[in-house]
Amino acid sequence: MVTDDRQSGYWPDLIKNSFGKSFWLFVGVAAAMAAVGYIVLGQDAFTDVIVRDRGLLADLLPRVAGAQILAGFAWVLLPRDRMSTFMKSNRGKRGLVLAAAAGAITPGGPASAFPFLAILAGSGADRGILVTYITSWALLGAQRIIVWDIPLMGIEFSIFRLLLSIPLPIIAGLLARRLA
Amino acid sequence: MNDAGALILYGGGVLLGGIAVARRDDSFRDGLSRALEQAVLILPRLIFALIAASFIVRLIPTDLIVEYLGAEAGIKGIVIGSLAGLVVPSGPAVAFAVAASFALEGASVPALVAFLTAWSVFAAHRVFIFELPLLGARFVRLRMLSVIPLPLIAGAIAMLVTSG
Numbered sequence: 501m502v503t504d505d506r507q508s509g510y511w512p513d514l515i516k517n518s519f520g521k522s523f524w525l526f527v528g529v530a531a532a533m534a535a536v537g538y539i540v541l542g543q544d545a546f547t548d549v550i551v552r553d554r555g556l557l558a559d560l561l562p563r564v565a566g567a568q569i570l571a572g573f574a575w576v577l578l579p580r581d582r583m584s585t586f587m588k589s590n591r592g593k594r595g596l597v598l599a600a601a602a603g604a605i606t607p608g609g610p611a612s613a614f615p616f617l618a619i620l621a622g623s624g625a626d627r628g629i630l631v632t633y634i635t636s637w638a639l640l641g642a643q644r645i646i647v648w649d650i651p652l653m654g655i656e657f658s659i660f661r662l663l664l665s666i667p668l669p670i671i672a673g674l675l676a677r678r679l680a
Numbered sequence: 681m682n683d684a685g686a687l688i689l690y691g692g693g694v695l696l697g698g699i700a701v702a703r704r705d706d707s708f709r710d711g712l713s714r715a716l717e718q719a720v721l722i723l724p725r726l727i728f729a730l731i732a733a734s735f736i737v738r739l740i741p742t743d744l745i746v747e748y749l750g751a752e753a754g755i756k757g758i759v760i761g762s763l764a765g766l767v768v769p770s771g772p773a774v775a776f777a778v779a780a781s782f783a784l785e786g787a788s789v790p791a792l793v794a795f796l797t798a799w800s801v802f803a804a805h806r807v808f809i810f811e812l813p814l815l816g817a818r819f820v821r822l823r824m825l826s827v828i829p830l831p832l833i834a835g836a837i838a839m840l841v842t843s844g
Contacts, residue, residue, distance in 0.1 A: 514717055514720055514721065515720060517721065518720045518721050518724055518725075519724060522725065523724050523725055523728075526724075526725050526728035526729055526732065526773075527728050529728075529732045530728040530729075530731040530732040530735070533731075533732045533735035533736055533739070534731065534735050536735070536739060537735040537738060537739060540739060541738065541739070545738065549734050549735055549738055552734065553730060553731050553734050556730060556734075556780075557727060557730065560726075560730075561723075563686075563689060564719070564722070564723065564726065565719060566686075566689040566690050566693055567689055568715040568716075568718050568719045568722075569693040569697070569711075569712065569715045570689060570692045570693040570696060571714075571715065571718065572710075572711040572712060572713070572714040572715030572716075572718065573693065573696035573697055573699070573700050573707075573708075573711035573715075574696060575711065575714050576700060576707045576710045576711040576714065577696060577699060577700060577707065577711075610806045610809070610810045611810070614806075614810035614811060614814050614815070615814065617814070617815065618814040618815060621815060621819070627819070627822060630815075630819070630823075631822070631823050631826050631827075634811075634823065635801060635823075635826075635827055635830070638800040638801050638803070639797065639800050639801065639830075644772065644800075646688075646689065646692070647718075647722075647772075648772045648776045649776070649796075650688065650689065651689075652776040652777070652779070652780045653776070653779060653780060653783065653792075653796075655688070657783075657789065657792070660789070660793075660838070660841075661793050661796065661797075661834075661838075664793070664834060664837045664838055664841065665797065665834055668797070668830045668833065668834060671829070671830065671833065672801075672823075672826045672827045672830060673826070675825070675826040675829075676822055676823065676825075676826040679822055679825055679826060680822060
């Protein structure tokens with residue numbers, strides 16, 4: 501998790517976290533799948549997958565680095581507390597549209613979106629707004645699209661998926677209001 | 681990646697970095713520092729997720745993916761894509777590595793849209809780590825019910841648009 505305090509021991513902890521249990525789980529699954537692949541598919545196919553992976557990674561790493569830098573600046577520049585005040589004071593359909601917009605521009609992963617959602621819930625925003633906000637963050641979140649969609653799926657597919665997903669958070673919010 | 685994608689990523693970074701510098705406070709340093717943190721957290725896992733996904737997808741016979749998720753699969757592809765997205769209990773490194781591999785093996789655009797939409801709105805790990813503890817079971821239940829139709833709607837819109 502990312503916090504704003506940077507005492508000594510912060511970076512070593514971060515690196516320990518990065519190479520922690522779940523990292524070794526990924527390594528284990530990758531090694532197991534590579535072993536199964538070698539046995540089932542034979543050496544030629546195994547080499548082929550490795551060569552393709554190397555190409556994919558060489559292509560991917562600069563983009564992921566660029567995406568992280570862009571997302572890092574966006575995180576610093578966006579006024580997160582003002583967004584919350586703004587959304588609380590708006591209800592009705594307008595509120596849903598604002599919640600969708602706020603979800604799309606909320607920087608950071610779940611560690612920042614869910615606490616923000618809890619603050620909104622505590623400050624009396626209705627269920628429709630809450631559902632729309634978090635659905636929008638999940639589907640339209642600019643950070644997710646920049647960091648994952650564009651590098652891995654390509655710009656054309658990403659924009660296509662983004663455009664057709666625009667109405668979805670509002671649909672979910674309207675459903676939530678009806679169900680609540 | 682084509683040029684438009686590179687322009688957005690690198691141009692956007694330069695633009696926001698310039699704004700951060702112009703603020704004359706710690707914004708620039710904080711932004712870079714956060715980028716480095718996130719890269720340190722994500723990259724090691726992403727690399728091995730990609731390797732694992734590429735072997736898994738190669739081990740699933742290609743004709744099976746094309747049959748269930750290919751353009752010919754139509755609505756069935758959307759439903760199966762949605763269900764597949766539902767059961768990926770992990771973060772974006774795995775979900776997007778799998779989606780990229782599916783795409784290489786011939787999965788259709790509507791099936792991929794349904795897959796990513798389902799994973800985005802349900803992502804089981806997020807529910808257990810963040811949503812249940814912070815928002816409670818009643819909210820989680822209501823939200824789940826509200827987002828059930830979304831992957832199918834997204835896949836259906838994608839199918840209507842791509843089939844012209």
